[in-house]
Amino acid sequence: MISPAQMKIIQIEVTNACIHHCSNCTRFCGLHETTFMMNMKEFQNAVDSLHDYPGIVGIMGGEPTLNPHFAEMAEYLFHARPEGKKADPIRSPIRNFNEFHQRHWNSLQDARRGLWSALGKRYYENLELISDIFPYQCLNDHKNVGLHQALLLPRKELGIEDKTWFALRDKCWIQNEWSASITPKGAFFCEIAAALDMLFDGPGGWPVEPGWWKRSPQEFGSQLQWCEYCSAALAVPKIPGNLERDILSPGIWEKIRNRKKAWKVANNRCTIFQTSAYQAADYTLNYDGVPYLSAQDVRISQDTGHTLFPNKIAILDRTGKHHAFSFENSRIIREEEALQLQFEDWLLILNAQVPIRTLSFLHDAVFNPGIFYYSPGGELIFFNRKASSLKDKDVLPSLLWKKLRQSFPRRKQYCWKNWQTPETESFQEKWNQRIQALIQRGKDSFRYRSGLLLKRIRRKS
Numbered sequence: 001m002i003s004p005a006q007m008k009i010i011q012i013e014v015t016n017a018c019i020h021h022c023s024n025c026t027r028f029c030g031l032h033e034t035t036f037m038m039n040m041k042e043f044q045n046a047v048d049s050l051h052d053y054p055g056i057v058g059i060m061g062g063e064p065t066l067n068p069h070f071a072e073m074a075e076y077l078f079h080a081r082p083e084g085k086k087a088d089p090i091r092s093p094i095r096n097f098n099e100f101h102q103r104h105w106n107s108l109q110d111a112r113r114g115l116w117s118a119l120g121k122r123y124y125e126n127l128e129l130i131s132d133i134f135p136y137q138c139l140n141d142h143k144n145v146g147l148h149q150a151l152l153l154p155r156k157e158l159g160i161e162d163k164t165w166f167a168l169r170d171k172c173w174i175q176n177e178w179s180a181s182i183t184p185k186g187a188f189f190c191e192i193a194a195a196l197d198m199l200f201d202g203p204g205g206w207p208v209e210p211g212w213w214k215r216s217p218q219e220f221g222s223q224l225q226w227c228e229y230c231s232a233a234l235a236v237p238k239i240p241g242n243l244e245r246d247i248l249s250p251g252i253w254e255k256i257r258n259r260k261k262a263w264k265v266a267n268n269r270c271t272i273f274q275t276s277a278y279q280a281a282d283y284t285l286n287y288d289g290v291p292y293l294s295a296q297d298v299r300i301s302q303d304t305g306h307t308l309f310p311n312k313i314a315i316l317d318r319t320g321k322h323h324a325f326s327f328e329n330s331r332i333i334r335e336e337e338a339l340q341l342q343f344e345d346w347l348l349i350l351n352a353q354v355p356i357r358t359l360s361f362l363h364d365a366v367f368n369p370g371i372f373y374y375s376p377g378g379e380l381i382f383f384n385r386k387a388s389s390l391k392d393k394d395v396l397p398s399l400l401w402k403k404l405r406q407s408f409p410r411r412k413q414y415c416w417k418n419w420q421t422p423e424t425e426s427f428q429e430k431w432n433q434r435i436q437a438l439i440q441r442g443k444d445s446f447r448y449r450s451g452l453l454l455k456r457i458r459r460k461s
């Protein structure tokens with residue numbers, strides 16, 4: 001086991017409510033009768049307790065964007081941990097969100113703020129903020145058929161003796177590779193222990209105070225009791241996450257079988273494991289580096305885009321030539337409505353005839369709701385009512401694109417040059433992206449090397 005101080009990430013669990021019910025969920029979603037929501041004061045205290053922790057502080061759930069204070073929490077984290085790599089926000093329209101994620105939000109190096117999300121409606125509603133704040137995001141829509149290991153097969157029920165057990169427990173791959181965490185009930189040496197404390201109404205964790213995370217494994221003390229419920233360190237069965245089914249020991253089933261409001265209990269999604277027939281040799285241990293997903297890089301399926309693509313589009317057609325085209329969930333609006341911002345989500349202003357392929361693309365790609373998109377001649381304008389730049393506005397200054405554009409700061413404007421052939425990235429965009437990637441790589445490498453050098457100097461002195 002390792003000290004939280006040696007971990008790359010420490011999580012703050014802001015809720016255990018989720019939009020999924022994955023098999024063998026590490027937060028035991030589907031086995032609770034009620035879910036928790038961390039409040040703002042608890043969150044601030046958690047962030048403050050980690051002020052000198054050098055790694056990434058993650059916001060996690062469940063699905064963290066379901067917490068009603070999510071936006072406020074993200075802002076607080078941003079101001080409390082401004083250092084490290086900057087976020088790389090979405091600007092150009094994105095057809096392949098998975099690829100964008102890989103390129104821009106997938107490196108832990110030098111990041112100080114992270115978000116763990118299964119996407120969904122609330123992620124989309126907060127996309128502008130998320131895109132501005134988090135340089136690292138672990139996104140997983142759980143459509144990839146990954147194998148989730150059974151977590152609730154206690155070693156005593158499997159007949160594993162102390163000598164074998166302690167050696168296995170101390171090598172637990174989750175505690176060694178994942179994170180310590182903070183819940184409203186305190187701070188924990190291991191995120192699964194924190195979730196078990198929630199599941200079984202335990203005594204809570206350590207006080208959330210500065211330096212709690214510097215404890216060594218010798219100081220984990222009574223929190224290690226949770227390992228006795230947990231099979232993460234053992235060779236046990238794994239099943240596809242999207243089966244929405246948990247594998248439980250008979251003893252654990254006895255503890256939860258009366259939770260009639262728990263989704264997995266109510267929906268008969270619990271499989272009781274025959275502990276008497278357990279043979280460790282039938283299964284593999286997970287700490288040998290075998291990834292739990294078959295394709296580690298494909299955590300966001302293209303159809304998840306449906307939750308991130310513009311859904312409701314109000315159309316102001318100033319040419320009168322687009323009657324033939326109708327979007328699902330879209331409506332035509334009048335100039336007065338547009339001026340008075342009487343639309344819920346996206347507004348598309350058409351000042352010239354626009355190809356059908358462009359109109360289709362608007363419904364089939366990810367746009368940042370905080371950005372003002374416009375074609376170079378103002379033929380097409382596209383922006384969202386919930387953009388932070390429009391937060392305090394009740395009315396638009398004008399529908400002329402040059403004036404309208406001024407409602408958004410420059411960094412929130414995007415001139416969409418290849419709007420007529422949107423599937424093709426323009427040469428200029430590709431070139432800019434390559435240059436930016438090279439600059440970023442250079443910066444990362446410089447920081448990494450200077451960090452190593454500093455460490456060596458410190459060690460010698």
Ligand code: SF4
Pocket residue numbers: 018019020021022025026027028029061062063118142
């Ligand atoms: S997305 Fe799945 S694994 Fe993640 S918290 Fe939700 S139910 Fe659990």
Ligand code: SF4
Pocket residue numbers: 169172173174175190191192193226227230231232233
């Ligand atoms: S056995 Fe379970 S509770 Fe214990 S360290 Fe491993 S994951 Fe955490």
